[in-house]
Amino acid sequence: MATGEVQVGTCKDKTLAEEMAGFSDSAPAVPCTEPHTLETYGTGTLPDAVKALGPARPGPEILAGVAAEACSYDPIRPYLGATAPDQTWGIEVFVKFPTRAEWTAGVRTVLCDLAVGTGGPPRTVLPLRDALRYTDSARLRMCRAGDTMVTCDLPHDGERAGDVDASGADPDRTARCEDAARAYAGGPVPAAVTLRGGTAECWITGETTTTGTVRAGLVAR
Incomplete structure (x- = not known):
């Protein structure tokens, strides 16, 4: 599929890691409800100095430097349908430039693609547009198993419920976190604050491991 014809929301399926890492992508589009690895969330703009280069496409050092x-x-967050409390994990950005032939022909469109997971290529059958509004969004949400960050579809004992004001004493932060967790889950849940730098992260905690998300207000696809 020609780079200039790709629309926001287009999905593609790459079968090789080398294809995922390549600077260009001319693979045909596939329905986002079928297995795919990349989904275009937007188009990018190159610096004027780079757009003016030609007729040959710039080398990998230049392209990597402006990605x-x-x-x-x-x-990304508006595309995923995320609101303030929603925290994501395991989502990567892949930047795809025009092919050498397209660049010579004057195409300067840059595709900004999302991929879910690591290793792979990672594949999903879930469209990412507005994905955090749905009950199957656990694969995109930030959870932790002990000290290890994982997506919420994997066994975990904590789910991120957003950030709270870091000012004040520990009891004040904890109270704000409990309010945030209650709003996130739609009811009382055990919660605790983790201070990381200047950020007060609110985590819904549990004594046992679980899978899935406790996010309230989600709808089925």
Whole structure:
């Protein structure tokens, strides 16, 4: 599929790790409800100095150096349907540039793609657009098993319920966390604050391991 024809929400299935890591992607689109590895959440903009290069496409050092600038992280949370308490884990960004032939022809569109999980290539049958609004969103949510971060579809004993104000004494932070956890889960749940740098993370905790999410207000697809 030509780079310039890819729309936001397009999914593609890459079968090899080398394809995932490649600078370009001309694979055909597949339905996002079928196994796929990449989903386009937006298109990026190259710096003017790089866009002006040609006719040959710039080398990998130049492309790698502008990848983070080309694809902003800002649209990701709105694309996923995340609200303030929703914290994600295991989502990676892949930046895809025009092929060499497209670049020579004047195409400068940059695709900003999301992938779920690590290793792989990772595959999913879940569309990522607005995914955090649905009951099957545990695979995208941040949980922990002991001190190890995992997605909430895996066994865990804590689920991130957002951040709270870090000011004040421990009892004050804990009270704010309990309020946040109650809003997140739709009812009273055990919660505790983890201070990480200047951030007060609120975690819903449990004495036993579980799978899935306790997020309230989700709907079935």
